[in-house]
Amino acid sequence: MHPDGELEALMVRYQRGDFAAATALIQRLSPQLHRFFAVQFVSRASADDLLQETWLRLHEVRHTYRPGEPVLPWLYAIARHIRVDHYRKSGRTSAREQSLDETPEMPAPRAAPAATLTMEEMLAPLPESQREVIQLLKISGMSLEEVARATSSSVGSVKQKAFRAYEKLRERLGKMGGAS
Amino acid sequence: MRDGELDDILKKTAQAQPDPDPALLDRIAASIQPNMRPVRPLPSARILNLGIYCASLAIAIAIAAKLGFFGVRAMSGPQILILVVLPILLGWGAAEWIAEMIPGSRPHPAPGTFLAVACAALAALFAILFRDRVTEPFVSQGVACLKAGLLTAIPAGLAGWTILRRGFAVNPTNAGLAAGSMAGLAGILMLELHCPNFQTWHVLVWHTAVVPVSAAIAALTARLAGRRTSGRA
Numbered sequence: 001m002h003p004d005g006e007l008e009a010l011m012v013r014y015q016r017g018d019f020a021a022a023t024a025l026i027q028r029l030s031p032q033l034h035r036f037f038a039v040q041f042v043s044r045a046s047a048d049d050l051l052q053e054t055w056l057r058l059h060e061v062r063h064t065y066r067p068g069e070p071v072l073p074w075l076y077a078i079a080r081h082i083r084v085d086h087y088r089k090s091g092r093t094s095a096r097e098q099s100l101d102e103t104p105e106m107p108a109p110r111a112a113p114a115a116t117l118t119m120e121e122m123l124a125p126l127p128e129s130q131r132e133v134i135q136l137l138k139i140s141g142m143s144l145e146e147v148a149r150a151t152s153s154s155v156g157s158v159k160q161k162a163f164r165a166y167e168k169l170r171e172r173l174g175k176m177g178g179a180s
Numbered sequence: 181m182r183d184g185e186l187d188d189i190l191k192k193t194a195q196a197q198p199d200p201d202p203a204l205l206d207r208i209a210a211s212i213q214p215n216m217r218p219v220r221p222l223p224s225a226r227i228l229n230l231g232i233y234c235a236s237l238a239i240a241i242a243i244a245a246k247l248g249f250f251g252v253r254a255m256s257g258p259q260i261l262i263l264v265v266l267p268i269l270l271g272w273g274a275a276e277w278i279a280e281m282i283p284g285s286r287p288h289p290a291p292g293t294f295l296a297v298a299c300a301a302l303a304a305l306f307a308i309l310f311r312d313r314v315t316e317p318f319v320s321q322g323v324a325c326l327k328a329g330l331l332t333a334i335p336a337g338l339a340g341w342t343i344l345r346r347g348f349a350v351n352p353t354n355a356g357l358a359a360g361s362m363a364g365l366a367g368i369l370m371l372e373l374h375c376p377n378f379q380t381w382h383v384l385v386w387h388t389a390v391v392p393v394s395a396a397i398a399a400l401t402a403r404l405a406g407r408r409t410s411g412r413a
Contacts, residue, residue: 017218023209030208034200044198051200052208059212061348063219064282073284081283081350119193138187139194148287152351155287169186 007071015062026055032140033079039119039135040083040128054082072142073149080132080151125172130165133158222346225278225285232274235339236366237267243332244373254376259309262302266369269298273362277340280355281347291358295395298361299388302368306383315381322386325375329367329390330397337363337398349402352409356402357395364394 007028013021030051037047058078065074119139123131129151136147137158144162148155222228244251252263276294279285289297337359349355367390375387 015219015221017216019209019213019216022212022216026205026209030205031197031199035194035197038197048200048204052204052211055208056211059215061283063221063346064348066221066224066282069284075284077283077350078348119190119197122190122193134190138190145287149284152290152354153287166183166186173186173189 004070008067011065011071012067015065029075035119035139036079036135037083039123039131050082050086054079057082070146072140073146076136076150077152125168126165130161133161134165137162222282225282228278228343229271229274231343232277232340233271235343236270236336236362239336239339240332240366240370241373244370247374249373250376251371252373254378262305262309262372265301265305266365266372269301270362270365270369273298273358273365277355277358277362278344280351280358281344281349283348283350291354291361295357295361295392298365299391302388303384306388307380310378310380310383312379314379318381321377322382325371325386326389326393329371329387330394332370333363333367333390333394336366352402352406353399356399360395360398361391363398364391367394
């Protein structure tokens with residue numbers, strides 16, 4: 001079965017009250033959801049909390065998934081909502097302070113080979129919206145339309161963000177290649 | 181560096197990320213287990229749209245019938261066009277609202293864009309179709325129409341909300357904006373059926389104003405409600 005079809009089938013079983021399907025979804029989708037939060041410069045503990053909060057919310061609103069529709073855009077739309085709520089609660093100032101505290105561990109212009117960079121370091125120079133698009137497109141493996149659905153934007157806007165992000169990443173990795 | 185090489189680097193870097201602790205995943209599964217009852221998925225967007233559309237149309241017509249169909253009786257041939265455009269905008273508004281209430285809906289214009297397009301289209305139509313440039317009494321009649329339009333928008337919005345109450349707005353402000361725009365369009369429809377004042381500035385300013393005012397009130401209400409909900413969570 002196609003992976004998306006499999007997710008849809010699990011979601012339908014989950015809506016019918018099948019706990020095994022819920023567990024399978026949690027096991028299968030949590031790693032990529034965890035990465036989704038971790039890439040936004042939150043600590044591992046915060047990413048854990050956000051993951052847990054997201055699943056609780058997904059469980060609460062699982063009836064809003066409509067069978068036949070792709071699962072990932074629905075899931076990420078809710079995960080984004082949780083993340084925005086988290087930002088609002090923690091306050092932008094503290095988020096900035098936290099990212100500054102972490103700066104010595106992930107210097108942006110480090111002259112290291114691309115392969116040694118962590119995901120956070122690699123995506124660090126990108127604005128949040130571009131980082132999110134790159135993550136959903138390239139790491140979660142969603143299509144342009146699915147990303148547009150998840151981020152409530154148009155396909156054109158997703159394409160533009162991805163294009164700009166790739167330009168910045170190419171430039172950055174090119175510089176690193178030259179330096180190393 | 182080519183796009184393919186960049187894709188590979190990104191994928192490899194992502195794979196190197198540590199996975200969440202398996203104990204955490206077990207805890208998450210255990211936390212939802214006690215509440216594993218079956219749920220009924222939301223109906224299709226078409227059914228929801230039909231429900232909201234019919235409810236708001238019925239409310240606008242019922243209120244106009246109660247107040248009297250003076251407006252539609254006084255309309256000349258081309259002015260009837262407004263009664264064709266308004267139901268189309270109403271359907272679009274309902275679709276916008278539904279998309280905001282179902283996470284991961286198909287890409288659609290932002291509610292702010294819809295509001296701007298609807299207001300611009302109505303203002304242009306009013307300016308073309310209504311040529312009476314007299315503006316007396318501008319404020320008193322205008323405020324009465326704005327009030328009547330908003331009082332129609334309230335039940336239309338509540339009826340729509342009843343239909344969509346099981347939805348989940350990932351962006352409450354946008355959902356409120358879409359809801360208020362749709363409800364405001366029901367208010368204008370009622371005014372066009374009822375109000376016999378065809379002075380250009382009256383319809384252009386006071387009738388059109390029902391949509392942005394209703395949208396602003398609904399967006400503000402939804403924002404405050406969203407904050408309260410997330411604060412409680």
